[in-house]
Structure formats: C-alpha cells, structure tokens
Amino acid sequence: MDKILLIGVTGGTGGNAVKGFLEQGVSNLRAITRKIDLNRPSLSKINDAGVELVEANLDDRESLVTAFTGISAVYCHATAGDSSKADPLEVERAKRIAQVAKQANIKHFVYNSAGGADRNSGIGHIEQKYQIEQILKQAGLPTTMLRSCLFMEEFWKKYTRPSILKGSFPFSVQPNKPLHLITTKDLGRVAAYVMKHPEKYIGKEEVYSVPALGAKVEQAAAAESDIATVWQELKNTASQPLIVQNLGKIAQQNNAPVNNQTNNFNNF
Numbered sequence: 001m002d003k004i005l006l007i008g009v010t011g012g013t014g015g016n017a018v019k020g021f022l023e024q025g026v027s028n029l030r031a032i033t034r035k036i037d038l039n040r041p042s043l044s045k046i047n048d049a050g051v052e053l054v055e056a057n058l059d060d061r062e063s064l065v066t067a068f069t070g071i072s073a074v075y076c077h078a079t080a081g082d083s084s085k086a087d088p089l090e091v092e093r094a095k096r097i098a099q100v101a102k103q104a105n106i107k108h109f110v111y112n113s114a115g116g117a118d119r120n121s122g123i124g125h126i127e128q129k130y131q132i133e134q135i136l137k138q139a140g141l142p143t144t145m146l147r148s149c150l151f152m153e154e155f156w157k158k159y160t161r162p163s164i165l166k167g168s169f170p171f172s173v174q175p176n177k178p179l180h181l182i183t184t185k186d187l188g189r190v191a192a193y194v195m196k197h198p199e200k201y202i203g204k205e206e207v208y209s210v211p212a213l214g215a216k217v218e219q220a221a222a223a224e225s226d227i228a229t230v231w232q233e234l235k236n237t238a239s240q241p242l243i244v245q246n247l248g249k250i251a252q253q254n255n256a257p258v259n260n261q262t263n264n265f266n267n268f
Helices: 014-023 041-048 061-067 088-103 124-138 152-156 161-166 184-196 210-222 227-235 245-253 260-266
Strands: 003-007 029-033 052-055 071-076 108-112 143-148 204-208
Touching (some): 014 029, 124 143, 152 161
Parallel strands (some): 003 071, 071 108, 108 143
8 A cells, every 4th residue: 555655744743743644544654754763752653653764855856756655645744844934945845845746646745834825924934835835736736735823832842831831922913813723633633634535625725723613613602503513514524633622612611502413522
C-alpha cells in the first residue's frame, strides 16, 4: 500500500498532528526528518507510534525524490521553522516540493495554510502561505488547503508561557473580536479525514477552528432546537473529526434539548 508522506511534523507542534492522523486510523505514514536521531523525544515518539522515518532535506531535491518513492498523498504541515517573520526559504522549499510531488504523481496534496491567507492582510508570514498555495496549484497538484486559524499550542510556547502564567497576555486582537483557535492534533484529524475522502475535498480551501463549531451549537441552544440536528450537519462536513467534547457542554449550559446523539461528540 502506498504511504502518506508527512512534511514538517517532527518539530514542536507537528508531532501532535501525527497523533491526529493515528487517531483517525490512518497509520500508513512516512515522516521526513533531516537526521534520524531517536534520542530526540519528538522523533522517538513518532517512531514508537509506527511511523516510518526517512532522512531528507527540503533544500536537497534528490533526497526528496527518494522520500517520495511509494507515496500517494502528502500532508505538508510546514516548510520552515516557527517564526513571527516570513522566511524566504519557505517559498523556495515549497517550489522544490511541488516539483517533486508532481513528478511522483501525487494523488492528493494537503497543505496547512492559514486562515485569511487570501485576504491581503499585510502580515508577511500569512501572505506567504497564500503564495505557497498558488505554487502548489500552479504545479497542477490535486490540492486541499486547510486554512486553520491560531493553534492553541501557541499560548504554551517559551515566548508566550511566561505571560500566560502571570495571568495576562498581550495580543493584537480587538477585545470584542472572537479568537478562533484549533489544536494541531485536531488539524491532523481533519487532514486525515480529508485524505480519506479526496473526492469531496480536492480543489477546496477549508477553514477550521473550534469556535466555528461552537457557534453552531450555541445558535441551536438559543433557538431551543435539537442538538441532534446540528450533529447531523456536522457529520456531513470535514469538521467531523475535530475534538468537540465541549460542544455538548455548551448545549447543556444553554439548556438546549439534548438526546443520546450528543454522546457522539465524544466518540471520535
């Protein structure tokens, strides 16, 4: 069986995306790393989970060609390290990956883009995500762009954790604006679901965040409608694999009618 190639998953947040794939029953995985060093906790965990590790460098085309051998689909979590500024290498690597993927006749390429990537935000690293989207499309690849919003894990990194622990975190969002969040594991689950249903999602740009789902349940609660109806709607979208246990709590807190269908929120 051909495998799914994972790119950019051996760092801090990428490992959680791998967990999401595995929780969706997608285990035919191969992950790229510059050097297989099982003394690295992140690599050791991925290896112990049964994911094949292969040495490849995003700046080395020949190593990528080898990594793409026997691959039918790709999930690209990142092509550069975490940074607040746009890294020009991210674009060059995307071009190289797109060329190799096209040569390997990849059937589905799922890219972790960014919410609002197409809105001319003026934010360099987000606009660069849109540039990469165009590179992948222009290469003629069958793509799905997952335009996720802010990862929850961003609030527990070395440079954000101190303020969080002090109880105050300065952030460039207006106080009356909702902050759309998602975990990287949830995004992995979404990516796995999308790959299991390529006929529905190839050629699409999908935006994912927990509030988008929570809003549906809150609206149903306010209208005193049956949560089971909302659940059926969610089941028909790629949002299904998200961890949405909190949605049942939202419904109960708003005294919305809840029947046994609500238990399905916990059964992913």
